[in-house]
Amino acid sequence: MKKVSIWLVCCGYLFITACNSSNQNKTMNSDTLTAVGLPDKKAYQETLAGKTVDLFTLKNKNNVQVAITNYGGAIVSALVPDKNGELTDVILGYKDLKGYQDGKSYFGALIGRYGNRIGKAKFSIDGKEYKLDANDGPNSLHGGKSGFNTKVFDAKQIDDQTLELTYNSPDGEGGYPGNVHAKVVYTLGDDNGLKIDYTATTDKTTVLNLTNHAYFNLSGEGSETINDHLLQINADAITAVDSTLIPTGVMQPVAGTAFDFRKPTTIGDRVDAAEEQIKMGGGYDHNFVLTKADGMRAAAVVTSPKTGIVLEVLTVEPGIQFYGGNFLNGQDHNGKGGKAYAKRSGFCLETQHFPDSPNKPAFPTTLVKAGEQYHTTTIYKFSVSK
Numbered sequence: 001m002k003k004v005s006i007w008l009v010c011c012g013y014l015f016i017t018a019c020n021s022s023n024q025n026k027t028m029n030s031d032t033l034t035a036v037g038l039p040d041k042k043a044y045q046e047t048l049a050g051k052t053v054d055l056f057t058l059k060n061k062n063n064v065q066v067a068i069t070n071y072g073g074a075i076v077s078a079l080v081p082d083k084n085g086e087l088t089d090v091i092l093g094y095k096d097l098k099g100y101q102d103g104k105s106y107f108g109a110l111i112g113r114y115g116n117r118i119g120k121a122k123f124s125i126d127g128k129e130y131k132l133d134a135n136d137g138p139n140s141l142h143g144g145k146s147g148f149n150t151k152v153f154d155a156k157q158i159d160d161q162t163l164e165l166t167y168n169s170p171d172g173e174g175g176y177p178g179n180v181h182a183k184v185v186y187t188l189g190d191d192n193g194l195k196i197d198y199t200a201t202t203d204k205t206t207v208l209n210l211t212n213h214a215y216f217n218l219s220g221e222g223s224e225t226i227n228d229h230l231l232q233i234n235a236d237a238i239t240a241v242d243s244t245l246i247p248t249g250v251m252q253p254v255a256g257t258a259f260d261f262r263k264p265t266t267i268g269d270r271v272d273a274a275e276e277q278i279k280m281g282g283g284y285d286h287n288f289v290l291t292k293a294d295g296m297r298a299a300a301v302v303t304s305p306k307t308g309i310v311l312e313v314l315t316v317e318p319g320i321q322f323y324g325g326n327f328l329n330g331q332d333h334n335g336k337g338g339k340a341y342a343k344r345s346g347f348c349l350e351t352q353h354f355p356d357s358p359n360k361p362a363f364p365t366t367l368v369k370a371g372e373q374y375h376t377t378t379i380y381k382f383s384v385s386k
């Protein structure tokens, strides 16, 4: 009798422990989004205009994993360890290819031919005017309505940590001159840095400003906000914008404004400040003029106080667009984790030449001459705060 009751007590204990631990797992997956995996590869596999679309995975020795589709060259997921060593997906993205085809927010995508806006959707080279797609009021945004984010790149997985993507953009595409051959190489290093190396050539003088439009939430994609993240940007000025987000030509010092991120500052502290530039952007949506340097240097650092995950952005570019996800409106219900992405639930740090440079002779030039090679590099490096 005694043996039977001990046996029953043990079974009860095991049953309760099992229930608790399965509830714990559920909570972990839906609330903190840790211990997640990569999305289903099959959901991205299709043939579009004779080209094969797929989902590629890069993995390093620390088990960091990055999934990239050759549709728009978009980063779909990045699983990185948090302060407890749990893998967390820090990239906002869609659970299938259709999400990327229908999406209007450029999630994770490569942007070309021109990152950010060109005023009045036109510019001139040597006295010849080129008219672009006006897809953002009177302006052209991110290469127009069929920018690189909508193209199927040719993909070659070089090894477990390297993916090479190429795309031939024909003369006149989106209104831009020159046949442009673009190559983008994603390399996931063992230092948990995702390097994006862009090269391009053209057969006619043109303008180019290539970047990536990844949205991050370092508390895990689907988490409510990024306003609790700490941000530091190595910039003394922004290029002030008008109400259509085109630079006025004024370099506005950040000192004494909501744009002073020279020391780590919580994003949400001043996001609704009563300042003209904040009103123009509906929050943060501005090009920061990075401190000058020769070659690669740290541009920005972001930390989630919840997960301790740190993102460091390094680049050779002169500027970085800090976009605080003001236009996300909860309508992107197709998110990987099944959650809608609400306003300010993701941020972008798009390394770039300044918006509207083709019409602003005082800005660093974006001209690429026939036969010249365009080259730029950015690294998104992950770590945890101690």
Ligand code: GLA
Residues within 6 Å of the ligand: 104, 105, 106, 116, 141, 245, 285, 321, 323, 327, 348, 350
């Ligand atoms: C960029 C722009 C924003 C917005 C997003 C995409 O970052 O600066 O204004 O258009 O892209 O939604």
